[in-house]
Amino acid sequence: MNLIELALTTYTESKAERSEEADYHAEQARTEFLGHARSSAGTNLCKDAADLDWQYVTEGLPDQMEEARALLVPGRREYLRYRIDNGPGTVAFELVQPCTACRNDRVSPVTGLFHLGQLLTEDDGPHPATGGDQEPGPLAAIEQASAHAARVARLARHLIAEHPDAGLAVQHVSLFGHEHGDGRAEIHFNAGGLDALRRVAAALGAEVTVRVSGGSPAFVLEHGSATGTVDDIDVELRAYSQMSDDEAAAWRAQQDQPADGGEGE
Known part of the structure; x- marks a missing residue:
């Protein structure tokens, strides 16, 4: 090995080691942060709050800010968040209540279990009018579809931020608006694999179904799907994973076995 090859090899190996070390320390930091979030939830509320599915979040936040979130109940959008702003060094434990009517989040500090119950029963005031008894205008159907589009986009960002390791990507969206104010919205996601799909489906309270296909001798695929509803938006999740050789x-071998009382195919 000449000097150039030696230098390049040393640089490449050193860079890889530094990357692995950085990933290791980052994972340690995330685990420690989630531990602080669970501890805060347990101290402020109860053990059940600490046992929620807490997720580490950085997407959409300033560089100096870290956050962990946990849905209160699968299929709903209210969630607890533990946030640290490393700039001023502030720590917050809050309830976030997204509003589909005005598309704003109501954020309230949580001081205890009684206080959480109080927040969940309070109305945060009037929201922008959604039509009421007024006659629909000539663009009512378009306005309805546009409102659905905004809600779907918000939901998509929310789910992707809540599950940063699930590899969620929007496959397609269907919107329907009607002049009388009715409408419908669907959003379809692809997930990064069956394990990721199961995690997201569990958060939505949706059941996962799996089918197996062996279209090629080289591999066998497991196809997973789940459907749920979040704030009147139909959500469908799909993913697939390749089986190991074994x-x-x-x-x-199971497919080659004859069915009961019949001949094998």
């Missing part, structure tokens, strides 16, 4: 062989 799993695929076992599945194919």
